[in-house]
Amino acid sequence: MLNRLVVAALPVIPKSIVGLVSRRYIAGERLTDAVDQIRILNAGGFSCTTDLLGEYITRLDEADANRRQIEAIFSAIEEQRLNSTVSVKLSQMGLLLDKGACYKNVRALVELAHLKGNRLTIDMEDSSTVDATWDIFYRLRAEGFTNIGMVAQAYLHRIQDDMRKFIRQGGGEIRLCKGIYIEPVSISYRNREDVRRNFMQVLEILLDGGAKVGIATHDDVLVEQSAAMILKRKAPASAYEFQMLLGVRESLRDSVRRRGHPLRVYVPYGESWYAYSVRRLRENPQIAGYVFKAMFGRA
Ligand SMILES: Cc1cc2nc3c(=O)[nH]c(=O)nc-3n(C[C@H](O)[C@H](O)[C@H](O)COP(=O)(O)OP(=O)(O)OC[C@H]3O[C@@H](n4cnc5c(N)ncnc54)[C@H](O)[C@@H]3O)c2cc1C
Structure with a gap:
């Protein structure tokens, strides 16, 4: 439930927070x-x-x-x-x-x-x-x-x-x-x-x-x-x-x-990491819990 709420709130979650979570799933920008x-x-x-x-x-x-x-x-x-x-x-x-x-x-x-x-x-x-x-x-x-x-x-x-x-x-x-x-x-x-x-x-x-x-x-x-x-x-x-x-x-x-x-x-x-991360989060709301933790400094 919480994960789904985080996914729904994605548009207002700072890019830096999504970046913190997605670092694990993406090699980098270059x-x-x-x-x-x-x-x-x-x-x-x-x-x-x-x-x-x-x-x-x-x-x-x-x-x-x-x-x-x-x-x-x-x-x-x-x-x-x-x-x-x-x-x-x-x-x-x-x-x-x-x-x-x-x-x-x-x-x-x-x-x-x-x-x-x-x-x-x-x-x-x-x-x-x-x-x-x-x-x-x-x-x-x-x-x-x-x-x-x-x-x-x-x-x-x-x-x-x-x-x-x-x-x-x-x-x-x-x-x-x-x-x-x-x-x-x-x-x-x-x-x-x-x-x-x-x-x-x-x-x-x-x-x-x-x-x-x-x-x-x-x-x-x-x-x-x-x-x-x-x-x-x-x-x-x-x-x-x-x-x-x-x-x-x-x-x-x-x-x-x-x-x-x-x-x-x-x-x-690649530079398009943000769109990719948002897609992954929508598809797998389980990872959204990590966003929540990152927002509250516990990740
Ligand atoms: C190498 C690779 C290439 C792929 N290429 C394509 C493609 O070309 N087209 C396409 O439609 N799909 C592609 N997929 C995605 C695939 O279709 C599934 O959506 C995805 O792998 C999740 O399904 P699952 O079999 O891992 O089972 P699930 O039941 O979804 O996952 C099993 C467990 O793995 C974990 N998990 C799964 N995915 C993630 C994730 N992204 N982040 C964090 N934890 C996760 C969760 O703990 C979950 O409980 C690819 C997947 C892989 C591994």
Whole structure:
């Protein structure tokens, strides 16, 4: 209840307070901050994927600027010999403004990643963008690019069909998560158990189909069920990895790693940290309690 009140009061909470809380979930404002964080995580045995914050842009020149910044991420990864891929949201590349321009931007990034021996994962956004995102992915695949990963959201009713199609079309690398957007009940499961059940069914389809799955969750139940499925199938470490967000459930993250599973950490950074933090707080009112504590000097 208190957490929901804090979320409702977000517009009047000072940015500095939100900043205090989000420091844990965001590497910093600059690429060098992300590089420092990745180096620490790599030394601890984690691979990473780097994410430049800033989505749902309103002008195409912002997409160009984002693309250039992401190109710099690939260069930094190469120069500093970091173990990190890059994740991108298509609304950041202009998907909602001009699909052709978005395609060209993403193509440039995938090509650069290919030249540098790296990979690009296309994050999945709200349901209005799902078809267009898959279109761009299949177009790039048809051009021969194999270094692109996609994301499956287990809360979508359509996801099992999408995954069967993905496997039929050659499969590849895919991150499986619950899905973070607030979607209508007509197209999505809202009940926690339904989402978990679908998550596990999708994981089975993907492992059966020979995809490489990024199991992206901090939910103990899903982590345990996924680990059990992997063990039962004797899936090699090349067939899966766990994935978690920077700063979230670090003790779970460490224990998964100690058990010998590969684990990738999603490392967001950038000047748009405030919008990202507010979105996270709205989606996970549990963290809002930290804002309350920060406001009263107990964080
Ligand atoms: C690597 C990665 C990439 C993702 N990419 C996408 C994407 O492209 N598209 C998309 O729609 N969604 C994406 N997500 C988000 C995902 O869909 C879920 O919304 C999110 O992971 C929370 O679900 P959960 O499975 O962790 O379970 P939950 O039941 O939501 O969380 C389990 C527990 O983890 C903790 N927790 C979870 N999230 C947070 C958080 N943000 N801050 C603090 N504590 C938290 C809480 O203690 C919670 O009780 C991604 C998630 C990860 C880990």
